[in-house]
Amino acid sequence: MNLNQLLLPLLLLSPLALIAEEPKIYLAATETAALIAKEGQKVTVYGNTEGSGKSSSGMNFVNFKGAQFYLVTFQSDLTQFPDGEPADVVDGKRIAVEGASSIHRDKPQIKLTRPDQVSILEAEEVYP
DSSP: OOHHHHHHHHHHHHHHHHTOOOOOOEEEEHHHHHHHHTTSSSSEEEEEBOOOEEEETTOOOBBBBBBBBBBOOOOOGGGGGOOOOHHHHHHTTTTEEEEEEEEEETEEEEOOGGGGGGEEEEEOOOOO
């Protein structure tokens, strides 16, 4: 067996290592310090929503009970939500949301741009 025969399988398999999925990061919405520490990283945040609303410009905010963390959806992204605006659809529900954690005015947030970022959880559902 020559060197080319040994290296060819390694070269063919090496791209698979590049697309290997990183382990998911799960955080409760109340874990403010941990969410801030994960700025720029993809996280899954879960908790109960409460007191969500909309700004005069149409921006949606989904707040979480007992947490500084929130979701923000800009008016330009609302067309992606055919079942209703996030502030209306998920307020008062237990949800999990996936996205990149960012910081705005010293508070962690996720920009919600697509409905598939959100999963509505059953009250008794164990998560994660």
